[in-house]
Amino acid sequence: MSDVKTDFVEGFGGAKLALHTMGDTGGRPLVLLHGLFSSAEVNWIKFGNAKILADAGFEVFMPDLRAHGQSDAPHDADAYPSDVLVRDLKAVIGSLGLSEYDLGGFSLGARTAVRGVLAGLAPQRLVLGGMGLTGLSGWAKRSAHFVDAIDRFGTIERGDKAFVAQAFMKSMKIDRVAARLLLGSVDDTAPDAIAQVTMPTLCVCGADDRDNGSAQDLAAALPQGTYAEVPGNHMSSVTFKDLGRAIAGFLG
Template sequence: MSEIESRIVEGFADTKLVVHCMGEASGRPLVLLHGLFSSAHVNWIKYGNAQILVDAGFRIYMPDLRAHGESEAPHDPRAYPEDVLVEDLKSIIAELELKDYDLGGFSLGSRTSARGVLAGLAPRRLILAGMGLSGLSGWARRSAHFVDAIDRFGSIERGDPAFVAQAFMKTMKIDREAARLLLGSVDDTAPSELARITMPTLCVCGADDEDNGKAQELADALPDGHYAETPGNHMSSVTFKEMGRAMAEFLLD
């Protein structure tokens, strides 16, 4: 596996964010954002998809989002204004001095990437993984599911819809107070706003993943949307190398 470098970037309210980098310095820049309760390591590095993209010629920048991974998890509510993850993303891209780059995310990372474009970011190509049309506009329902898992943490039994979220939070050692604040900072993206996402966009999703709606519907709603199906459900799709291969094929097309 390629060497992993890490650096610290200051996000909103001086929150320290850790950005993990792989690939030759001369490679094409690609920023990848992980999903909720996950990390750059689990989403992109652990199962080999980052290496696939490095081998395809990319220099990959993978932040741990605030309240995740090795990044700080402040407990001050003022550190979680509306769209704080977008503000962090803008700070990361500015600090890295990226001008011509590609951008992608999985689940919460997809929400953040899409809203980043709506806030003025202009990647050459965009990847929205693990995301469907109804997912972008239905954050209130998804957020309520995770807030419930946080509030009942430790008492949720197997068979309960929130059990998987509880188990993943335990595995990832999530700071639940910070995560609850973060959940309240994420905004919906209305279907009418998608017309402003004009760059070629790949909607790649596991065949058994409809946690955030149908990815094909999202691709159809975008001005230049493309759809790719890979194996897995919302939890497992990032463990299959087909995810990385579909991303590399799209970015190199």
């Protein structure tokens, strides 16, 4: 596997954000954001998808979101204003000095990428993984599911709808105080705002992934949306190299 370099950059409020980089310096910049309770390592690096993209000629930049991975997880509510992940994303892109780049994300990372575009970021191409139209507009309901898992952590039994979230938080050693604060900072995206996302956009989703609604519907709602199906559900699709191949094929 290509070597991964890890640096730290400053996000909103001075939070230290881990930034993992793979690929040759001077390759086309690609910024990838991971999903909730995950990390750059789990979503992009561990199963080989970042390497596929690096081998395709991209310099892949993968931050750990605040309260995730190796990044800071502050417990101060003031560290989680509305759309703080977008503020962090802008800080990462600014620290890298990027003007021409592509942007992608999986699940919460996809939601953050869309919010970033609506807040003025202008990637040339966009990749939204594990995300559907209702996942963008119905975040409040989705967030409530995870807040419930945090609040009942340690008592949730197999068969409960929150069991998988509890198990993932355990395996990832999530700071639940910070994660709960972060969940409250993420905003819904109105369906009519999608028309403002005008760059070519790939909506790539596992064949059995319905966690965030229909990726096909999202692709159809986007001015330049394309849909691609890969194996897996919301948890497993990142473990298949088909994800990296689909992204590389779209970005060319």
